[in-house]
Amino acid sequence: MHFDIFTLFPGMFTGVFTDSILKRAQEAGIMSVALHNIRDYAEGRHRVTDDTPYGGGGGMVMKPEPIFRAVETVLTHEPGWAFAPLHPGDEPPVPAEPPARPPQAPIILLSPQGWPFTQRIAEELAGQARIALICGRYEGVDERVRTGLVTDAISIGDFVLSGGELAAAVIVDAVTRLLPGALGCEMGAFEDSFATGLLEYPQYTRPAVFRGDGIPDILVSGDHARVARWRREQALRRTWRQRPDLLASAALSEADRAFLETLSAEEDAQRMGKLTN
């Protein structure tokens, strides 16, 4: 899996990609990242990448030409060539004519107006060989980038960041941990929240008692079937309480449905108790 990240601030990724799982995944050859500075693809002595918005208003908008040139240049060259770092002062390589876009590489614009990023989208992206991520800044990017270059726009939540870099890092992290071999424990990602359609059950580790608070006895019973059932019920309970919307699309067994009914009955009984007390 290879990520091409197009940004005006490549320095923002230092640290994110040089530690922990993302670092190990790169070292193990599971994933690679190339940072491409959009400014390197801007023309003129000052390599201007933004301009004032047509129609007036505050702020600046990222110009389309450097972004098109950066993405088209990088994605249409052989990986060995394209991933070689540009040296400061190099003229940006300009294709003679607009090259065809390789159909397999999603070109994703990070945008608060994009599709909400979910575990399902992360799983879909984990099946790709190569992904391009374009980070916006300022008031955003010229609309023609969205209509003429990108294949998808993704939002990481209903809030506005100063730029797409943190959002791109979130996507790289969520996708990489799904790649075979990226996590120490292969089962980890399969049982995570959302992977099963539910929130995950509560987790405990040593000490068995912390500040007077113990752990559920069942977890040290050695009865794996009962532990599995307890975890499933806890996941159902947590999802029912915190994210009931997830239950509509989760794969539920008859036993799961019966357990959810007991939760509703429990809540009804509590409500009745409050009314009668």
Ligand code: SAM
């Ligand atoms: N004016 C834009 C709007 O209202 O939609 C917001 C621009 S924002 C300040 C600058 C850049 O940050 C965006 O172009 C996008 O790349 C990134 N960004 C901000 N919030 C984001 C989010 N929730 N998800 C993904 N990217 C985001």
